Amino acid sequence: MNKREIKAFLGVNFLRLFIIITLIFLIIFLYVIFSKGGKVLSWSFITESPRKFMTEGGIYPAIVGTFWLTVLSIGSALPLGVFTAIFITSYAKPFWLVRMVRVAINTLAGVPSIIYGLFGLTVFVRMFHFDVSILSGALTLGVLALPVIINASEEALRSVPKDFIEASLALGATERQTILKVILPTALPSILTGTIISIGRVAGETAPILFTAATFYTRKLPTSIMDEVMVLPYHIYALMTEGCHADKQVPIAYGTAVVLLILVLLISTVAIIIRYRIRKKRKW
Amino acid sequence: MNKFKESSFKIITYTASLFTIIILFGIIGSLFYGGIPIFNIVSIKEFLFNPAWHPTSDPPDFGILSLIIGSFLVTLGALIISIPLGLGSAIYISEIASARMREILKPIIELLAGIPSIVYGLFGVAFLSPFLIKIFNIPNGLNLFSASIILGIMVIPIISSMSEDALSTVPKNLREASLALGANKWETIIKIVLPAARSGVLTSIILGFGRAVGETMVVLMIAGGAAQIPKGIFQPVRPMPASVAAEMGETVVGSSHFHALFGIAIVLFVITFISILITEFVVGRKMK
Numbered sequence: 359m360n361k362r363e364i365k366a367f368l369g370v371n372f373l374r375l376f377i378i379i380t381l382i383f384l385i386i387f388l389y390v391i392f393s394k395g396g397k398v399l400s401w402s403f404i405t406e407s408p409r410k411f412m413t414e415g416g417i418y419p420a421i422v423g424t425f426w427l428t429v430l431s432i433g434s435a436l437p438l439g440v441f442t443a444i445f446i447t448s449y450a451k452p453f454w455l456v457r458m459v460r461v462a463i464n465t466l467a468g469v470p471s472i473i474y475g476l477f478g479l480t481v482f483v484r485m486f487h488f489d490v491s492i493l494s495g496a497l498t499l500g501v502l503a504l505p506v507i508i509n510a511s512e513e514a515l516r517s518v519p520k521d522f523i524e525a526s527l528a529l530g531a532t533e534r535q536t537i538l539k540v541i542l543p544t545a546l547p548s549i550l551t552g553t554i555i556s557i558g559r560v561a562g563e564t565a566p567i568l569f570t571a572a573t574f575y576t577r578k579l580p581t582s583i584m585d586e587v588m589v590l591p592y593h594i595y596a597l598m599t600e601g602c603h604a605d606k607q608v609p610i611a612y613g614t615a616v617v618l619l620i621l622v623l624l625i626s627t628v629a630i631i632i633r634y635r636i637r638k639k640r641k642w
Numbered sequence: 643m644n645k646f647k648e649s650s651f652k653i654i655t656y657t658a659s660l661f662t663i664i665i666l667f668g669i670i671g672s673l674f675y676g677g678i679p680i681f682n683i684v685s686i687k688e689f690l691f692n693p694a695w696h697p698t699s700d701p702p703d704f705g706i707l708s709l710i711i712g713s714f715l716v717t718l719g720a721l722i723i724s725i726p727l728g729l730g731s732a733i734y735i736s737e738i739a740s741a742r743m744r745e746i747l748k749p750i751i752e753l754l755a756g757i758p759s760i761v762y763g764l765f766g767v768a769f770l771s772p773f774l775i776k777i778f779n780i781p782n783g784l785n786l787f788s789a790s791i792i793l794g795i796m797v798i799p800i801i802s803s804m805s806e807d808a809l810s811t812v813p814k815n816l817r818e819a820s821l822a823l824g825a826n827k828w829e830t831i832i833k834i835v836l837p838a839a840r841s842g843v844l845t846s847i848i849l850g851f852g853r854a855v856g857e858t859m860v861v862l863m864i865a866g867g868a869a870q871i872p873k874g875i876f877q878p879v880r881p882m883p884a885s886v887a888a889e890m891g892e893t894v895v896g897s898s899h900f901h902a903l904f905g906i907a908i909v910l911f912v913i914t915f916i917s918i919l920i921t922e923f924v925v926g927r928k929m930k
Contacts, residue, residue: 376730441658470856562758
């Protein structure tokens, strides 16, 4: 082997080494979480309330809390996001407004999640007097999901072939009819995929709900959207940092992490499968 | 009637778009509304360059230099780990792996990106920290080093998936021309493909930086929490987001400590905003 070949051999194998290290990290990580969390997982763990200051019992209220926060946040962000994407792709006038919207979306996408938490605290909790509640937390998370949904929707709307739009307009349909009856239905599966991805993101966030929705310990389930709730990610945090029975709390934290991970991974797997099938089925 | 429907639909989409702008201004507004009063108590210069952060002592010290340094060191550590691993993985997936291998590896990296940060935090506290104490024989496993490792792992998928996108858009004929001229695979990657994709790669690194600097739960749980300028990699630090998250729940609304925490958030926002501007203008322009 000459010098060039040795260099190439070393280089390529270095790259191989890097990806192997990444995969080893991932395997160790998943193995630790699942092996330690799997031990406490049982039917009663996901259907019962915590007992004795979270040293015993299950995590049912946290699952319920996560469900409501996620549903309400996506429910508020989805229409807003899709309409914004329609504006950017179909109307796109005046130009300066499009440009400003774009800058706003890109900035929002990069804002740290703790800053969303402070925004929610200032605006929803204090200014609107929603207090620490499901409503405040869901709106905060909705704002966080907005850029993800807009970007996914925009990409989906843009992938609708121009012929479809032109055909619709040529047949005498108005712009609104074309958007609602041709563009939106065609783009819907891809929009949904993007939305599912943002669900995964929202369900796992902790920092934005620290001061807007989450509570450390409650045995009762929320009865209205003005109640504070237990939430899966915050539950893990609380188990690791509060209380004084680490030996009993850490296994429960691992169990909660497994439930959260399965939830999030399941959601994103569904999204990946749907996207794969759309791409296969698409005829244009 | 039809005309009315047309224009009202148009107005709905306009209003929705305005919301994103309003929200951005709402975020900036609420940060400044909460943070500006602290600068009546300390000067901006003192706030940024005084290393003493004792917000609850009497008289209090509101200097965040040690928090800023904590943030930058943790982020630097994370990038030292994630740039080679993330970029290396991206190059491997895009240039070396077989088509089948690529189909397997890409979704795995995507899944890695979906893992919630709190689970990484749990892993760091309950597994990595005791492990580090054992192998390095150190008294405290929650420190700059462990936080950097976990943050680094978190940033790998961001750098990897974005770089991989950039690499895969490099036209095939560039590679073929290089190979035809007698360059081997490695030389083609280093001298042709990487330079052609450099703006995308750079964007991915800046985005990774933004993610690492703003990540809250991991540094809150793993960095150790001491507001000091560390003297070694096994010393605890207190990055900015950790300080905000930990102290906001315990402070009185409207106190100077409360305003100081919003002040920290302003600094954090400015840092991430600058990184976004860099990707928008500097890197974006190069691409054309």
